[in-house]
Amino acid sequence: MTGIREFTFTAGELEIYWEDASHSRLQALWLRDHCQMPSSRDPKNGQRLFDITDIPADTAIRRASLEGDRLVIEFTPDGHRSEFELDWLYRNCYCLNLQHDDRSEIHKILWHGKSFSDKLPRQRYADFCKRRRNKLAALRAVRDYGFVLLEAVPCESGQVLEAIREFGFPRETNYGTLFEVRARIDASNLAFTNLGLGCHLDNPYRDPVPGVQLLHCLESSAEGGESVLQDGFMAARILREESPQHFATLSRTWINFRFRDATADLRARVPMIEVNDLDEVVKLRYNNRSIDTLKLPSERLQEFYPAYRHLAEILERPDLQLQFKLHAGELLLFDNTRVLHARRAYSAGGTRHLQGAYSDLDGLYSCLNLLESRQ
């Protein structure tokens, strides 16, 4: 903890000079709004107990004093009194700690096909379930790289749902809570054939899109059928480097995706590359199969196609592709807002049987956050 060297205040602002030579300037209204007293925040869950309109718009600092390790501030015009722990002020000061907490590209480790040599992020399933340290490592791999391989998962039907229960909740959809991936006659979706599938993210036609996908391999005796993964955030970064204009087109052009069969008609209008307010990539949607009729103004259409083609060409570059064969007993757990997956075609002889399921990123990150705070 850093101590305080000196503080001063005006009606509008508190200034703190810290012992480590850093300096905070905190606005009166921000301080009032971030009051941590039990009357302002529920001590159990930190929920704020007042509305912004309960605070006078002309809130100012009347007095500030140091009492032990707390700064006591009295506000006008309502006379509210707040005590702030110095340590809290240091950790939460927006001058000292501007880094934002989200899932954007700047918090990730981007990779290409050779990044892992032969050491993919892996955990034994039993360890993942039983040992906090291993679960933490696996979920960090999902956060950092977008995927993890779980090994020695029992080859039992439905096991993929047990795996989800270890970190979150299944997302049931029109494909079921669990879906079978194997060649099927009269398949309603190309995924359920033995054809190769180009790199894609699942369900861009779904809003909200499932953020986590799991594929559990139960049988793998067919020739071919290798899995390919790609870091979509890396592809987006390369696109931005090679053509800021193309990147901007794909992040600013929302398009319609759609999937329709006898039991569902799913539609979403979303950008291929979703960026946050700082223009950092936070989410991708990419699936050539399910782009609906493009109804863009003529001039935007002319911009869109070269940008889309450029991204597609980047995704076809072999150096971005991580290819491996999923064996029986392995389970691939990945971030469906970032990591694209593909499948090579496989022979009609032999069997390839996966069970898949979706989950959401809220539960996975919540589990990860809890594990990290208990370290």
Next chain:
Amino acid sequence: MTGIREFTFTAGELEIYWEDASHSRLQALWLRDHCQMPSSRDPKNGQRLFDITDIPADTAIRRASLEGDRLVIEFTPDGHRSEFELDWLYRNCYCLNLQHDDRSEIHKILWHGKSFSDKLPRQRYADFCKRRRNKLAALRAVRDYGFVLLEAVPCESGQVLEAIREFGFPRETNYGTLFEVRARIDASNLAFTNLGLGCHLDNPYRDPVPGVQLLHCLESSAEGGESVLQDGFMAARILREESPQHFATLSRTWINFRFRDATADLRARVPMIEVNDLDEVVKLRYNNRSIDTLKLPSERLQEFYPAYRHLAEILERPDLQLQFKLHAGELLLFDNTRVLHARRAYSAGGTRHLQGAYSDLDGLYSCLNLLESRQ
């Protein structure tokens, strides 16, 4: 169906003059990419069977001819031949039909507290379950107004999950698949007390946020505890009219929301007002209780607070508020990305018992789309 009067083409473009005097200009690459032949699209689900990179970048029209009700186009350089039904071209032409399909404010009917007089959108639950027409009307009310009241729902525990199965899938969270809303000692969330709750949307700290919320009233003998609904899209529209600058600030400033208790640590960095590429509102997040420490640069913080206060003040205007008492056997089904809800405080005597659950908008809209197409 509109017939064709004349068509012409160049290498880059097809022009159609329709009998209703409208006019289409369709780019060669768009036509090629939208080929509807069975070799290009899966006839069962419309999925595209080729990648954008399978189409030459210099695709152009070599020949076009009319054969019955089809326009036959031959492309260079790959010699690909497509037949388009004239009706399909008319309906899908991006010149004639630019309106986009999404969930934005322009597709909604915005309302204030007096808009419904005493006629809230309502359906009897038995009709909702059994009759296509009634289910369609109820789901259209959710699409158009953001909510519907289901009446005469059996007062049985768990019934809210049966209701979800009528249009979609439950979204399980750390609060369970189903949560009890009644005064509880040692409540981890303010919702589970008898205190009043200001207008809010649920779970802005969750990404993805559950898009549908259901509240099923099982008992209602306490005094007070009235429900209040508000059209958040109307509030956003008023904000934009009164201050385009404040609107822009809230749509461009992403902030952190957070909820933490012993079993969850949920975080999301999102804007209060989410807009699409056309600057139309598509999603709101609003919950004063769960805004995490604001770590914005000083100058952005100074812009943020007046904008946030302005929106909060709009939401406090009584004319926007629709207040009614939820009776036993009623179930409120609403769009949690648009319709804010509040609860007045209620007496400690008597009982108020709701069961709540979340679902997602993908399933609800899919069900609605199917019902509409079968009309």
